[in-house]
Amino acid sequence: MFGSFMGQILRIATFGESHGPAVGVVIDGLPAGLAIDETLIQRDLDRRRPGTSPYVTQRKEADTAQILSGLADGRTLGTPLCVVVHNTDARSKDYGELLGVFRPGHADFAYHAKYGAPPQPGGGAGRSSGRETVGRVAAGAVARAILAPLGVVIRACTAAVGQVRAARLDWDFAAQDPLRCPDPDAAPAMAERIAQARAEGDSVGGLVRLVVSGAPAGLGDPVFGKLDARLGGAMFSIGGVKGVEIGAGFAVAQRSGGQNNDAMDENGFRGNNAGGVLGGISTGQEITMLLAVKPTPSIGRPQQTIGLDGQPRLIQIKGRHDPCLCPRIAPVAEAMAALVLADAYLAQRALAGAAR
Structure with missing residues (x-):
C-alpha cells in the first residue's frame, strides 16, 4: 500500500476530495468475464452513506455510483474499471473560518508539513476525510464478486461505543440497526451515549468487530506478505482507526503458550x-x-490551536460531523478486508497455476 494505491494483482487507486466535484476509484487487475451486479455496489455505498440516521453526519449525499469503464453487459472486460460518485452537498462555507488554522485531532498540520498546502475543507487536503472511503467501498463490492464463489462472508459491526459494549453477536440485528450494534440489549445504551456526546458538542470513540467466514486456507505469504500484516495495514489506512487486534490480540501478552496455542x-x-x-x-x-x-x-x-502564522487561536468547529465514527467505518472495514482477501486469492491462484 502506498499513497492512494493498494494491491498487488488486484490494484486500486482512489481519487477525489471531500469538497471537490467527485470521488471514486479505478480498479485494475480484474479477471475478464467476472459478473458484476451494480446493485450490490450501490447497496454497499448506501450502507456507508451519510445522512441515513440521527447518529451520523447529516450531509445529504445520494452516493449514486456511475461506472465509466471496464464493464459491458454486466461483465468485466479485463481493463481498468472506474467508478465515480459525484459530490452534491458539500458546504465549503462551513469551513470558511478554519482555512487558516490547524484543527486539533485532524490531519491539517501533517498535510501542511508534507505538501505545504494550507488546510482544505474536509480534512487535510480533502483526502483525509471519510468521504475518500466511497471509492474503497465501491471497490470492495467488486472484490466481493471474486470471493463470493468461494463462500467467503465478510461482516463488521459496532462492538462498543465508549464504555457501552455489546455482549452478543447477532448479525441479523446488526444488519438493521442504525448503529450496526449486534446486541439488542446494548443498542439503546449505545444510542443514548452518542446522543449525549452530540448534545454536549462532543464525540465518542468505540470498537468495530470484523469477522470473515469461509476464507480458504493458504492465503497470504510468509515474511513480508503476511495476510495478517496486510489486513492490519488495510485497517490502519482507514481514517480514525488507531488500534487493530487479530484473534486474541493484546490478551496474548498475559497468557502462557499452553493457554494461547490452538490445539488440534x-x-x-x-x-x-x-x-x-x-x-x-x-x-x-x-x-x-x-x-x-x-x-x-x-x-x-x-x-485551543494555532494558525498558519503560528499564533494561538481558539476555535469552535461548525458543520455536519459524525458524533461516532463506528457505524460508518464498519462497511469500510468490510471493503478493505474484501480487497486484501481477493488480492491474496488471485495471487494464490496464479501461484498454483505456475506450479502446474
Whole structure:
C-alpha cells in the first residue's frame, strides 16, 4: 500500500476530495468475464452513506455510483474499471473560518508539513476525510464478486461505543440497526451515549468487530506478505482507526503458550486465538479482528490551536460531523478486508497455476 494505491494483482487507486466535484476509484487487475451486479455496489455505498440516521453526519449525499469503464453487459472486460460518485452537498462555507488554522485531532498540520498546502475543507487536503472511503467501498463490492464463489462472508459491526459494549453477536440485528450494534440489549445504551456526546458538542470513540467466514486456507505469504500484516495495514489506512487486534490480540501478552496455542484434533482446530491466521497464512478458520476507533475530532466545543502564522487561536468547529465514527467505518472495514482477501486469492491462484 502506498499513497492512494493498494494491491498487488488486484490494484486500486482512489481519487477525489471531500469538497471537490467527485470521488471514486479505478480498479485494475480484474479477471475478464467476472459478473458484476451494480446493485450490490450501490447497496454497499448506501450502507456507508451519510445522512441515513440521527447518529451520523447529516450531509445529504445520494452516493449514486456511475461506472465509466471496464464493464459491458454486466461483465468485466479485463481493463481498468472506474467508478465515480459525484459530490452534491458539500458546504465549503462551513469551513470558511478554519482555512487558516490547524484543527486539533485532524490531519491539517501533517498535510501542511508534507505538501505545504494550507488546510482544505474536509480534512487535510480533502483526502483525509471519510468521504475518500466511497471509492474503497465501491471497490470492495467488486472484490466481493471474486470471493463470493468461494463462500467467503465478510461482516463488521459496532462492538462498543465508549464504555457501552455489546455482549452478543447477532448479525441479523446488526444488519438493521442504525448503529450496526449486534446486541439488542446494548443498542439503546449505545444510542443514548452518542446522543449525549452530540448534545454536549462532543464525540465518542468505540470498537468495530470484523469477522470473515469461509476464507480458504493458504492465503497470504510468509515474511513480508503476511495476510495478517496486510489486513492490519488495510485497517490502519482507514481514517480514525488507531488500534487493530487479530484473534486474541493484546490478551496474548498475559497468557502462557499452553493457554494461547490452538490445539488440534481429528476435527481440526479446537480454538481460534490466532484469529484465522498462522505464520501469515490463513488457516481456513474465521478471521477475526477488532478495530479501535478514535472519537471524531470535529467537535462543537472551543479548542485551543494555532494558525498558519503560528499564533494561538481558539476555535469552535461548525458543520455536519459524525458524533461516532463506528457505524460508518464498519462497511469500510468490510471493503478493505474484501480487497486484501481477493488480492491474496488471485495471487494464490496464479501461484498454483505456475506450479502446474
